[in-house]
Amino acid sequence: MAAARLGELLQELYQKLYDAFGPQGWWPGETPFEVILGAILTQNTNWKNVALALTDLKAEGLLDPQVLRAMPDAELAQRLRPAGYFNIKTQRVKNFLDFFYRQFHDSLEEMAQEDLGTMRAALLTVKGIGPETADSILLYALNQPTFVVDAYTYRVLSRHNLAPEAPSYEELQALFMDHLPADVPRYQEFHALLVKVGKDFCRPRPRCPGCPLHEWPISG
Ligand code: SF4
Known part of the structure; x- marks a missing residue:
């Protein structure tokens, strides 16, 4: 075509x-840091569960990179429990937090100054961050055009x-x-x-009648 x-x-x-x-x-989140955490936590789960974990962290004033980095893994895992796969997600969050400090001293401003390709490649080196999560962070937290x-x-x-x-x-x-x-x-x-x-609508079994794209003409 x-x-x-x-x-x-x-x-x-x-x-x-x-x-x-x-x-x-989109993306729900009061701060770019919250958006980043949400992007990591939403892997393999629905947003409602992620929101529960984030709301609790926020209510206790724990949505802060330094605070979360210093938190023992077992405690963080318990706090992330509502988001599912909480042990794996704890490691992923910690991996990101280490990267964030090592490369950007916990500064989103510093992070946002990198060019898109460099930043994306760097994010993809973090264990547990794949292309979809990296692009979600770049697009929704850092407002980068990916x-x-x-x-x-x-x-x-x-x-x-x-x-x-x-x-x-x-x-x-x-x-x-x-x-x-x-x-x-x-x-x-x-x-x-x-x-x-x-x-x-576009589920494994599509619900075409009623879908806004029903009979949308495509000539291949
Ligand atoms: S109309 Fe298209 S988008 Fe909508 S359910 Fe059918 S196949 Fe999916």
Whole structure:
């Protein structure tokens, strides 16, 4: 498909979802640090469980990199219990906190000064942070123009003949980044809208009637 046509179709897709669902208000979190923790904790669990853990940490004034780094692993694990896989997530949070101090002295301002490619590569060296989590941190906590893709993205795009077969994470991501302007609020909203349509309609067994993309014409 010609690049210009693909760009148009992606814009159309965005508009249809936005018109149907409106702004999604992603990512929930009062501070960029909270957004980063949320991005790590939401792996393999739903947001409601993550929110419980974050709310408790916040209520006790513990949402602070130094405080969390100094907290014994066993205590942090208990506090992360609502988010599921709490022992693994404790290690992932600690890995990130070590990295954050070592490279950026706990400063998000310092972190945000790195260029996108360098920052992304650095985040991917942290054990437990994969491409989706790294891009979520970059896009939603640091407002960097990178697109987040996931299983919902692939499902929606492939069912509308817009994705190649079995693309890698980077190939699927490039589909957006090569064909849309690097617009942070638009990237933030677009990913959230794809998750919304994926959860509400484009399930393993799709619920096409009633979906805003029902009969959306795609000419491959
Ligand atoms: S549910 Fe159907 S119409 Fe909606 S995105 Fe999935 S395949 Fe498209």
